Amino acid sequence: MHNLADSLMTGANPIFDFIVVCLNFLSIFVIVWGVLIAGIDFVRYELTEKDRLVAARENNFIRNYLGSYVLLGLEILIAADIIETIIHPTFEDIVRLAAVVIIRTVISYFLNKEIERALQTTDHQPAKKKES
Numbered sequence: 001m002h003n004l005a006d007s008l009m010t011g012a013n014p015i016f017d018f019i020v021v022c023l024n025f026l027s028i029f030v031i032v033w034g035v036l037i038a039g040i041d042f043v044r045y046e047l048t049e050k051d052r053l054v055a056a057r058e059n060n061f062i063r064n065y066l067g068s069y070v071l072l073g074l075e076i077l078i079a080a081d082i083i084e085t086i087i088h089p090t091f092e093d094i095v096r097l098a099a100v101v102i103i104r105t106v107i108s109y110f111l112n113k114e115i116e117r118a119l120q121t122t123d124h125q126p127a128k129k130k131e132s
Contacts, residue, residue, distance in 0.1 A: 016087045023080035027073040034069020038062050064118045067111045074104045 041062045049055040078101055085097040 013087055016083060020080045020084045020087070023076055023083070027076035027080065030069055030076060031073035034066050034073070038066035038069075041065075060118060064115045067115050071108050071111050071115075074108050078104055 042059065045055050045058045045062070049058065081097050081100055085093050
């Protein structure tokens with residue numbers, strides 16, 4: 001029975017390695033996509049908004065929006081690291097995974113808190129222009 005489990009894991013390792021690579025690319029894509037959207041929104045508001053206070057509020061919203069993409073990318077990376085450690089469990093990998101998970105969890109926690117705080121304080125409604 002032990003040989004069957006070893007044979008299955010040996011045969012499945014390339015599939016899991018491929019999944020880990022795909023998850024790593026997905027996390028990069030998510031973060032880059034968030035940066036592109038945030039960058040486009042930033043440039044659009046900087047070029048069109050004359051009221052600097054409204055522009056500053058929009059920049060804060062854009063920053064929080066980007067933070068949500070960074071959080072999602074970090075969570076995907078953690079999932080990939082967990083799968084990789086399960087596939088190749090060495091003591092060094094387990095310690096490295098623990099350190100990475102702790103660091104990413106702390107970053108995720110503070111980013112999430114910042115996003116929540118900003119969403120509570122920022123009333124994201126377009127400013128109404130006064131009509132003369």
